Amino acid sequence: MKVVEINNVTKIYHDTAVEVRAVNGVSLIFEKGDFAVIVGPSGSGKTTLLNLIGGLDQPTSGEILIAGHRLSELKPSELIDFRMEHVGFVFQSFNLIPVLTAAENVGFIMSLQKWPKERRKARTDELLDSVGLSERHNSRPSQLSGGQQQRVAVARALAAHPEFILADEPTANLDTKSAETLLDIMEKLNSEEEMTFIFSTHDARVVKRARRVITLEDGKIVSDEIRE
Amino acid sequence: MIPEIAWKNVWRNKTRSLIVIAAVAIGVFAGIFTMAAINSSVVQRIDAAVNEELSHIQINNKDFRASGDIQNLIPDYSLIKTVLDSTPGVESVTGRIIVRGIASTSAKSTGVQITGIDTAAERHIFTLYRKLIPGTGTYFGSDTKFNTVFIGEKLAKELNIIRFILTDESMDILRKRGTPETVLSKLDSLKNIRFTSEKKFSKAFESLLTASETRKYGLGIKEAGWSYREGSKIILTFLDMNNVQTGAVFRVCGIYRTNNDMFEAQSVFVPTGELRKLTGIPEGSYHRVIVRLSNNDLTDKVTPVIRNELPGYEVLSWKEIQPDLAMLADMAQQIYGVFMAIILAALAFGIVNTMLMSVLERTRELGMLAAIGMNRRKTFLMIMLESVFLSFVGGIAGMAMGAAAIAATARNGINLVKYSEGMEAFGFSAHLFPTIDAKFFFITALLIILTGILSSIYPARKALKLNPVEALRRE
Numbered sequence: 110m111k112v113v114e115i116n117n118v119t120k121i122y123h124d125t126a127v128e129v130r131a132v133n134g135v136s137l138i139f140e141k142g143d144f145a146v147i148v149g150p151s152g153s154g155k156t157t158l159l160n161l162i163g164g165l166d167q168p169t170s171g172e173i174l175i176a177g178h179r180l181s182e183l184k185p186s187e188l189i190d191f192r193m194e195h196v197g198f199v200f201q202s203f204n205l206i207p208v209l210t211a212a213e214n215v216g217f218i219m220s221l222q223k224w225p226k227e228r229r230k231a232r233t234d235e236l237l238d239s240v241g242l243s244e245r246h247n248s249r250p251s252q253l254s255g256g257q258q259q260r261v262a263v264a265r266a267l268a269a270h271p272e273f274i275l276a277d278e279p280t281a282n283l284d285t286k287s288a289e290t291l292l293d294i295m296e297k298l299n300s301e302e303e304m305t306f307i308f309s310t311h312d313a314r315v316v317k318r319a320r321r322v323i324t325l326e327d328g329k330i331v332s333d334e335i336r337e
Numbered sequence: 338m339i340p341e342i343a344w345k346n347v348w349r350n351k352t353r354s355l356i357v358i359a360a361v362a363i364g365v366f367a368g369i370f371t372m373a374a375i376n377s378s379v380v381q382r383i384d385a386a387v388n389e390e391l392s393h394i395q396i397n398n399k400d401f402r403a404s405g406d407i408q409n410l411i412p413d414y415s416l417i418k419t420v421l422d423s424t425p426g427v428e429s430v431t432g433r434i435i436v437r438g439i440a441s442t443s444a445k446s447t448g449v450q451i452t453g454i455d456t457a458a459e460r461h462i463f464t465l466y467r468k469l470i471p472g473t474g475t476y477f478g479s480d481t482k483f484n485t486v487f488i489g490e491k492l493a494k495e496l497n498i499i500r501f502i503l504t505d506e507s508m509d510i511l512r513k514r515g516t517p518e519t520v521l522s523k524l525d526s527l528k529n530i531r532f533t534s535e536k537k538f539s540k541a542f543e544s545l546l547t548a549s550e551t552r553k554y555g556l557g558i559k560e561a562g563w564s565y566r567e568g569s570k571i572i573l574t575f576l577d578m579n580n581v582q583t584g585a586v587f588r589v590c591g592i593y594r595t596n597n598d599m600f601e602a603q604s605v606f607v608p609t610g611e612l613r614k615l616t617g618i619p620e621g622s623y624h625r626v627i628v629r630l631s632n633n634d635l636t637d638k639v640t641p642v643i644r645n646e647l648p649g650y651e652v653l654s655w656k657e658i659q660p661d662l663a664m665l666a667d668m669a670q671q672i673y674g675v676f677m678a679i680i681l682a683a684l685a686f687g688i689v690n691t692m693l694m695s696v697l698e699r700t701r702e703l704g705m706l707a708a709i710g711m712n713r714r715k716t717f718l719m720i721m722l723e724s725v726f727l728s729f730v731g732g733i734a735g736m737a738m739g740a741a742a743i744a745a746t747a748r749n750g751i752n753l754v755k756y757s758e759g760m761e762a763f764g765f766s767a768h769l770f771p772t773i774d775a776k777f778f779f780i781t782a783l784l785i786i787l788t789g790i791l792s793s794i795y796p797a798r799k800a801l802k803l804n805p806v807e808a809l810r811r812e
Contacts, residue, residue: 221715
């Protein structure tokens with residue numbers, strides 16, 4: 110089942126007088142349950158492509174379809190709601206809300222979606238349990254290690270049952286053990302819940318585990334390898 | 338959850354927030370306490386005017402106020418009283434005879450307004466009898482073969498009825514009040530010398546003391562030297578009903594002290610019967626009917642009712658008789674609003690600055706919130722609430738401090754005796770008892786919330802302009 114469909118997408122930035130084609134005519138399809146990484150050298154367009162898929166940025170040309178929505182047709186305010194309902198984000202620097210506890214961070218999107226308190230609590234418990242942090246409900250981000258914070262971020266991304274999760278360099282700030290634990294959790298969620306993960310990364314540990322590796326160079330796809 | 342996050346965000350940088358909160362608290366406290374002091378001055382002035390000078394409503398012969406002519410009488414007082422007694426809200430009624438004349442002693446003479454009063458009925462309307470200076474008489478209480486008059490302290494001083502003399506007794510009083518022996522020994526040379534005016538007495542002891550001693554003990558020395566011989570006499574002269582000059586000797590049956598020098602200097606009171614006998618004003622006729630209502634707030638409501646009932650007379654509320662006082666009361670509220678708005682506008686700059694710093698520090702976080710789906714309305718609400726919480730916490734603290742300071746000074750008041758001469762010349766008390774209506778706290782709370790909202794607009798707009806992609810890239 111198609112989760113994301115990218116048709117001939119180009120993104121051009123105008124940096125002073127220079128025109129930069131960050132993404133150049135990319136077409137891709139991500140299926141439900143994909144565990145895909147986008148790799149490539151710095152400046153190859155990985156993050157830009159991720160931003161386009163997540164609806165954080167609009168393509169200069171081409172179209173992106175997600176869950177039946179043509180992103181170019183959505184107004185900025187509709188895009189925000191779209192992201193909240195359909196996309197889970199995991200960032201390189203964790204980006205948790207520092208004044209909230211782990212449980213509150215996980216419940217944040219559910220509260221934005223006005224979930225009833227009981228349902229929110231049950232889902233939060235379930236998610237923190239699944240990322241191995243059932244004992245750290247009331248810990249603030251500053252009381253958690255980097256790996257634990259990133260696991261909370263994964264739980265938050267999963268909270269409102271998104272179509273897929275976009276993870277931009279999720280292991281870049283983690284030590285090997287934390288990175289392996291995080292990847293274990295993501296793999297488990299992918300295999301058990303068929304959650305689609307799309308990573309952008311330089312990290313060989315992530316690439317090693319991916320079942321699909323898309324390589325970008327100068328904004329173009331140079332390879333799209335599916336592993337068995 | 339947005340209010341919860343906003344509240345927690347306020348306390349992210351505790352020191353910075355506490356500085357802003359303290360600034361708001363001090364500003365609000367200063368505003369409230371200053372206004373309570375100003376307001377007390379206005380309230381006390383109005384209370385004094387209503388309770389000692391004017392009452393709530395006055396009814397005059399139509400031409401009396403303009404002409405002051407003794408002939409312009411209200412002939413049918415009993416009829417008017419019947420109407421007033423059946424008017425809802427009216428508590429007490431009395432009639433007054435008013436003539437202009439001259440008060441004199443062997444030393445001096447001065448123009449006065451002589452008011453003939455029903456001494457018993459006036460006690461239900463005015464509180465002037467409570468202003469009697471102890472030791473100066475009994476307020477028409479003692480039987481005497483002379484006519485009796487109740488006069489103000491200022492007039493008594495002008496007529497040299499009050500004198501100043503330092504006796505052994507007054508030196509003892511000063512000693513008991515803690516006046517040092519060095520000061521008392523300097524005053525020894527003034528002992529038993531009688532001064533006919535306060536000015537002469539002050540000049541005499543000031544020449545013996547240092548400036549700081551005068552500042553510190555001058556008021557006490559004046560009080561100790563204050564001397565009055567009970568039963569002093571003055572002569573009142575005026576025109577009778579036939580426009581023939583008449584007059585009589587009046588024994589002073591008491592001296593009153595108010596905060597209104599002009600009233601004290603010009604108003605003397607005598608029993609109606611005595612004045613009626615001397616002027617020939619017929620029984621049952623008065624120049625003015627005084628009406629006391631059960632509540633000052635009824636004044637605006639009852640005045641037109643009485644005016645309607647008594648079309649042939651001039652019916653005036655105290656606000657119409659002294660529009661400056663009414664204006665003062667209205668102005669006090671407006672001044673409060675403007676005063677508070679200025680304070681809060683100044684504080685708003687501090688709040689804007691703090692909120693702006695807070696937003697700029699959180700650029701990446703705000704970008705993340707936008708990325709994961711927090712819409713613009715909620716982002717605006719969060720920043721607005723942070724600003725409102727900051728100002729409101731400070732505001733509540735300031736209001737609490739203001740209320741505490743008002744309560745602390747309400748019993749003993751604030752004594753501005755240094756400025757008493759100037760203030761009492763305009764009828765204002767130099768002893769303030771800060772007071773402020775509960776509604777002022779409500780208005781202040783609303784103004785504080787408004788300040789918080791307005792202060793959040795610029796920082797919130799900055800936050801809303803952030804592009805999530807760029808914001809997430811920031812370090």
